[in-house]
Structure formats: structure tokens, C-alpha cells
Amino acid sequence: MDGVIRTRVGYAGGEKLNPTYHDLGDHSETLQVDFDPGRTSFEELLDLFWRAHDPTHASLWTQYKTVLFFADPQQERVAMASRDRLEAALGRPVRTEIRPLGTFYQAEDYHQKYRLRHVKELMTEFRAMYPAEADFIRSTSAARVNGYLDGRGTLPQLERELDSLGLSVGSAAGLRQYVAKRNWWTA
Numbered sequence: 001m002d003g004v005i006r007t008r009v010g011y012a013g014g015e016k017l018n019p020t021y022h023d024l025g026d027h028s029e030t031l032q033v034d035f036d037p038g039r040t041s042f043e044e045l046l047d048l049f050w051r052a053h054d055p056t057h058a059s060l061w062t063q064y065k066t067v068l069f070f071a072d073p074q075q076e077r078v079a080m081a082s083r084d085r086l087e088a089a090l091g092r093p094v095r096t097e098i099r100p101l102g103t104f105y106q107a108e109d110y111h112q113k114y115r116l117r118h119v120k121e122l123m124t125e126f127r128a129m130y131p132a133e134a135d136f137i138r139s140t141s142a143a144r145v146n147g148y149l150d151g152r153g154t155l156p157q158l159e160r161e162l163d164s165l166g167l168s169v170g171s172a173a174g175l176r177q178y179v180a181k182r183n184w185w186t187a
């Protein structure tokens with residue numbers, strides 16, 4: 001999605017202070033998305049969210065609960081309306097919860113940009129660009145490439161932004177081929 005600036009995985013929705021992957025408490029694993037509303041609307045993100053999972057499926061575990069966290073009353077209204085339209089279209093109840101965000105706890109570094117971390121050629125370049133782990137995690141370029149590696153994005157989208165990602169000619173060609181075929185690099 002063109003307007004996504006960066007992503008971080010983490011934990012939200014619970015009361016436990018400072019959860020970790022191995023001590024999650026009552027939190028759920030979640031993805032935080034920073035986006036440019038001038039390029040991508042919250043509604044477009046919601047469309048992608050609803051398509052990315054089965055919203056009629058009830059969650060069995062808190063850790064993997066399907067939940068949409070909203071940041072403010074406007075997002076809540078838009079999310080509820082989106083859910084209601086989806087329910088009407090499906091003719092079945094949507095079981096994905098919609099809740100206020102509360103505190104978002106960023107997951108451990110090794111969880112961030114997971115797909116990208118498993119492509120050695122690209123990680124070598126990103127480590128050179130972002131020697132500090134925090135800068136790598138905050139990187140828009142790393143978020144964008146990770147998204148493409150995870151199957152989020154089309155070849156025309158990649159072509160429009162490829163020059164802005166900071167990749168070498170070889171890595172750019174490899175990413176282009178991967179997106180075109182979805183099987184060049186295996187993560």
C-alpha cells in the first residue's frame with residue numbers, strides 16, 4: 001500500500017506491564033501501522049485488514065486474537081461502520097473485536113521486519129544503511145521491502161517506488177523478480 005510509512009509488531013490490549021513474547025500476559029500480538037492519510041486512507045487500510053483474515057472466525061487464544069485497535073474516536077467510527085458493511089455483505093456476524101488501542105508495546109527486535117530478516121542479501125544492504133537496530137526498525141524502506149516480501153504489494157507499485165528504497169541494482173532486480181514471481185527468494 002503506497003501510503004504505509006512504517007510498521008512495527010508488538011503487543012496490545014492487555015493490562016500486563018511490559019509484556020514480552022515469552023511473557024505476554026493478557027495481550028495480543030499486533031501490528032502497528034504508520035501511514036500518510038494523504039496517500040492512503042484509514043478505510044483502505046481497513047479493507048486490507050478485513051481481507052487478510054477470516055473475520056467470522058472466533059479467536060481461541062488471546063495471543064493470536066483477531067482484534068482491530070483504534071487510536072481515536074474517528075477511527076472507531078470508521079472501523080465500526082466498516083465492520084457493519086462487512087457483516088451485511090457476508091450475512092454473518094464479524095467476530096473480530098474492535099477496541100481502543102491503549103498502550104502498544106513494541107515486540108523484541110528479532111520480531112521486527114521478520115520476512116526481510118530472512119533474506120540474507122537484502123539484510124546485508126539494510127545493515128549497511130541502518131547499523132543501529134532502532135533505525136532499521138523505524139525505516140520506511142525496510143517496512144516497504146518487508147511488505148513486498150510478505151506478498152503485500154504489486155509489481156506496478158514496486159516499480160513506482162523502487163528507486164526510493166535505497167537498494168543496489170542487484171537487490172532491486174532480485175526484489176522485482178520476487179514480486180513478479182513470488183518465489184525467487186524463500187523466507
